[in-house]
Amino acid sequence: MKDFANQWRTIWIAVYYVGSTFGLMLLGSVANAEQRPNVILLYTDDQSFASTGVTGNAQVHTPHMDRLANEGVLFTRHYNSTSICMASRASVMTGMYEYKTGCNFGHGPMHPETFEQSYPVLLRDAGYRTGFGGKFGFPVSAGSSDSVGSYEFLPVDQFDAWAGGTGQTSYQTSKNQYLASYADRYPHSSRAYGAFAQDFVAECKTDQRPFCLTLFFKAPHRPFTPDPFFDDVYRDVQFERPSNYGRTAGKHLSLQARLGRQSLTFFRDMGFDSDHYQETMRKYHQLIHGVDYAIGMLRDALREHGVANNTVIILTSDNGFFCGSHGMGGKVLPYEEGSKVPLIIVDPREPGKGQQCDELTMTADIAPTILDLAGLQSPKQTDGISLVDFVRSPERTSDRQSIPLFQMWGAPTTYAMSVVTKTHKYIYWCCGRSMPPAEELFDLTSDPTEMINVVGEANQKAELEAMRSRYADQLSHLKQTAVPYNHYQPFGQLFDANITWEAKRDLVTEKMWKQYTSLPKQLGLREEDYFDFETVLKAAERSIDGRRK
Incomplete structure (x- = not known):
């Protein structure tokens, strides 16, 4: 009986200390939460x-x-x-x-x-x-x-x-x-x-x-x-x-x-x-x-x-x-x-x-x-x-050299991936249907409203190559980590400038093209003119002039 009592006493003491420790931990947790x-x-x-x-x-x-x-x-x-x-x-x-x-x-x-x-x-x-x-x-x-x-x-x-x-x-x-x-x-x-x-x-x-x-x-x-x-x-x-x-x-x-x-x-x-x-x-x-x-x-x-x-x-x-x-x-x-x-x-x-x-x-x-x-x-x-x-030190500098921007929605003509640095922005437009894919490079320091595409200027050649390299790094990340569902992996190919449009055009489905064809339809164009892009742009200008009148 004495041994039994001693055992219970030992158990009670153990529970007491465990409970106390837990209580202190809990109080500490609450204190941390308040902070x-x-x-x-x-x-x-x-x-x-x-x-x-x-x-x-x-x-x-x-x-x-x-x-x-x-x-x-x-x-x-x-x-x-x-x-x-x-x-x-x-x-x-x-x-x-x-x-x-x-x-x-x-x-x-x-x-x-x-x-x-x-x-x-x-x-x-x-x-x-x-x-x-x-x-x-x-x-x-x-x-x-x-x-x-x-x-x-x-x-x-x-x-x-x-x-x-x-x-x-x-x-x-x-x-x-x-x-x-x-x-x-x-x-x-x-x-x-x-x-x-x-x-x-x-x-x-x-x-x-x-x-x-x-x-x-x-x-x-x-x-x-x-x-x-x-x-x-x-x-x-x-x-x-x-x-x-x-x-x-x-x-x-x-x-x-x-x-x-x-x-x-x-x-x-x-x-x-x-x-x-x-x-x-x-x-x-x-x-x-x-x-x-x-x-x-x-x-x-x-x-x-x-x-x-x-x-x-x-x-x-x-x-x-x-x-x-x-x-x-x-x-x-x-x-x-x-x-x-x-x-x-x-x-x-x-x-x-x-x-x-x-x-x-x-x-x-x-x-x-x-x-x-x-x-x-x-x-x-x-x-x-x-x-x-x-926030603590706004004047500090970051190791980040660039950030990416993505456009993977809506009209396939506007699918694009971009990289931005403190001084420049590079954009690759992948669509080549009835037109060649396009590159744009803007010097944001001298041209913050992006009115001059300097992609072909000789004095920007080194910057263009540097931006293409940053773009390639971002594209590699996309290819490696895009989810295998909801039609994201194809963009690893669509945004790859080394792959011709003819080799990747089938990645853009008819369902995706409907996001574009609804636009010239709103402009009153015939279906056969939807991909005559100059005609589409002229129709857009007429719609503005018509509204103004």
Whole structure:
């Protein structure tokens, strides 16, 4: 009996010490959690680099965005790895290039095992409370459909709080079932997302976990239907046109680039022609102002609940917007206006305020930055790098020499891969149907609006060879790591300039060509003229003249 009692005493002591150790570990874990910052990613849709006051546009009113830059770091050379909604969102969530996420319009969904490596899932697993609001933009499914029209393919249950919508979402708050409760007070979605963010922050006050909130605003994406609450902001503003505005400013570009919808139809249909330019730009910037107002709502909540000093805010966009530059609307193409966007990071714990970082950064850098802020390692397949060190020391230099840009969607004429350095941009347009494939090289130092293709100039020969070499390195990475599904591996051959078009043309299917043939059809051309490209371009010019009359 005595031995039995001693055994129990020994067991009790052991349990006590194990429990105490576990308790200390748990307390330490909680303490570490309290030290980890909260993180907020604000992601706009189609916001050009030149759409804020802090990026040099004196005609716009973006006080909260400008204030973020004055309190943090403005990155002046930030590019979208792929300049289109679905692929860009997949990349920002995972830190991977499009051909590794396997996700874009016309390709297919992100597989669930890939989304498991996204920053919201990894942070939630590590003890963060996570929330999402806005246009999620890509399906998560083991199937093949790229539809985002149903909540069935959206990861609603992977977040602690959800206010996301299906498809392109709507500016009408009442049409999003998870946001509809805000409709009476905020009928336009931008301010409704601001209210959702306020409530999310308030709810986090009673939760010991740090939080991560992701807001994917719809604004300023088409249709350009801004919140009437801000109708007075730009009522009398006459916007200056960019120096490379208009269709004549695009005639030096490759034939391939001018055969996309950005040039053939969107310049006219989006209202960037000269007769509608002012009205369109007022609505576009009014939508951005609505987002700016929502940012102010969010920051008020951070201060009210005492978490502003431990909350990192990241503001950027999924792609740029041409706004009439080079005679184009939309985005997608790798020129500056379509691919370059604002990036602002505010870490209130860091001493630097109102500084700029001129290093090359890209979409795929956002996820590793967020994970690094939370003290987590990025998955090994990540293509981006953490920008935390540049937030701490914006003047530091990077080992990165170039970044790639990809266009693998839509009209096959516009399929392209590019590399960008601090001084130059090289673009290879692979399509050779009724035309030769094309190269473009722009000296961004002397020609930031890309008005002179210097690919044939003798004094640029060494630079051209260096850019071709960087391009070859990126192509090798694509060939080695592209997912074996959703039609990504063929791009390893399509983007290979050493393979003739005749040897690879069958990789472009009739289904893919329909993305192009719908464009000359809209211009009223006969089917037999669809691939007479000069005829197509002339028809596009006539459509502009006809609208003007």
